[in-house]
Amino acid sequence: MNSSFVETVTDPQADSAEIAALEVPESYRAAVLLAEEQTMFDGLAVADRNPAKSLHVREVPTPEPGMNEVLVAVMASAVNYNTVWSALFSPVPTFAFLRRYGREGGLAARHDQPWHVIGSDLAGVVLRAGPGVRKWKPGDRVVAHCLSVELEEPEGHDDTMLDPAQRIWGFETNYGGLADLALVKANQLMPKAEHLSWEEAASPGLVNSTAYRQLVSRNGADMKQGDSVLIWGAAGGLGSYATQYVLNGGGIPICVVSNAQRAQVCREIGAEAIIDRGAEDYTFWRDEHTQDPAEWRRFGRRIRELTGGQDPDIVFEHPGQDTFGASVYVARRGGTIVTCASTSGYTHQFDNRYLWMNIKRIIGSHFANYREAWLANRLIRQGRIHPTLSRSYPLGQVGQAVDDVHRNRHQGKVGVLCLAPKAGLGVLDHELRERHEAAINRFRTPDEAA
Structure with a gap:
């Protein structure tokens, strides 16, 4: 994309007609996995796989938006753990x-390609509807949540996460957010939250x-005031929002954190009750x-020392295998x-005696429906929940960004600049930003904060 295209797309004074008049390129730059390489890590332990070897930045054909679809000019995206799974071809290659x-x-047939544009976050500008x-219309400044549903079956009409055709965009679909354009x-x-930069909003x-x-919704733990909540990885991408x-x-x-810096x-x-697991x-x-x-x-005793003798009402679980037995044990009756x-x-694996005899519950939770995502985004826009971005990389260094998350070198979230030429752009509401600047920058690495 040339600089004049980006300038027009991001100009807050540009009207919808100007954006709609822009020529959409026939191809665009994207972070892709290749079907021909999906066995490249076979026989190698997941911990030893290098996402920088499987991720490529190259041109792919631009899709035409179909019925109820939108083409977005992506200013910035971010790395999630599903991005890591995708790049490691684990537990299964996403081409399946x-x-x-x-x-x-x-329209679904377009997603079956020998390349996969990954990424499940974006902040950008609507280019075509x-x-x-x-x-939505061209020129709207937006973010995207990653739930893709068809809603042709009755199961999804109470909670769209129950739609049999529910998929995660950029993981189970193509044309994801780690790219200059996204479908x-x-x-x-x-x-988009207008007090945030593009990468912060993404x-x-x-x-x-x-x-x-997972915590607030009636579909999750339905947390109430006064509840004590054990949060694993509380300074990580997911735990930082839970906190x-x-x-x-x-x-x-x-x-629960892994080192003093995260504490x-x-x-x-x-937070006051903190366990440095390391x-x-x-x-x-x-x-x-x-x-x-x-x-x-021993872990349970430590929790009670911090809470005045109380066991957690809720355990916010996402590590899984390493911690699940402990999580079931420490949750209160x-x-x-x-x-x-x-x-x-x-x-x-867990000891079921501690679950059944103490009448505990295990609830499975997966992403969010549109209403839940909208309410969560409303809190971001209001400045009540803040981004936890630690650093950003240009799209050309996406392999390094994904490896940071794979190796747990990061705090909070790792961003990726796509069409945005540098970090810090896209802020329109400077007054709201000024009130929350310290919280917005809380997770920044020193070089990013500078």
Whole structure:
């Protein structure tokens, strides 16, 4: 994309007609995986795989938006754990998802390509709106949530996450957000928070909505004031939003982190009960087959020391295999373990006596429906929930950005600049930003903050 195209798209004075008159390029730059390389890591442990080897930045053909679809000029995107899974071809290559989607025919057939444009976040500007789109027009400044649904079956009409055709855009579909252009459904779009830069606005989408559903929604833990909530990875991409929601909702976060720097970030957010798992050396597995209940008990005692003798009402679970046995053990009698993601492994083992005899509940939670995502985004726009962006890379360095998340080198979220020529652009509401500048920059690495 040339500079005049970007200048016109991002000009707040440009009207819809000017944006609509721009010539859409026949191809665009995107971070892609290649079907011919999906076996490249076979036989290699997941920890030893390098996403920089599988991710390529290259031109792909521009899709024409169909019925109820929108083409967005992407200013910035962000890295999520599903981006890591995609680039590592683990647990399965994403091309299986694209083939399955493509077999539905019609517009879905376009998604089955020998390349996969990944990425499940974006902030940008509507470039074209397809037939049937009424709410959005060229020039609208937007963010996108990642739920793609068809809603042709009755199951999805109470909670769209139950739609049998529910997919995660940029993971189970093509034309994702780590690119200069992206194709989304109109009901994925939400207004951009105008006190945030493009990369800041792009970063909350997936994790913010996921944390909202997992904790706040009636579809998740339905947290109430006074609840104590154990949050694993409380300074990470997902946990950093969970910590904010617990504090905003009148709850008591118990933050589990891996080092002193992350503990300090949680204190700056407002948390007081913090467990540095690295310093206190909790090891919940004796070996790869055997958990250590003595460590569960030691962990439980530490929690009660921090809470005045109370066990957690809610456990915010997402590491999975490494921590799930401990999570079930430490939740209070009648408490709730709400789980998603399983970044350390999908096979969860726990002692069922602590679940059944203490009448605890396990709730599975996956992303969010449009209403939940909209409400979560409203809190971002109001400055009540803040982005947790630590640093951003240009699209050409997307492999490094994904590897940072894979190796857990990051705090909060890692952003990717797409059409935005540099960080810090896109802010229109300077007054609201000034009131929240410190919170917005809380997770920034020193070089980014400078």
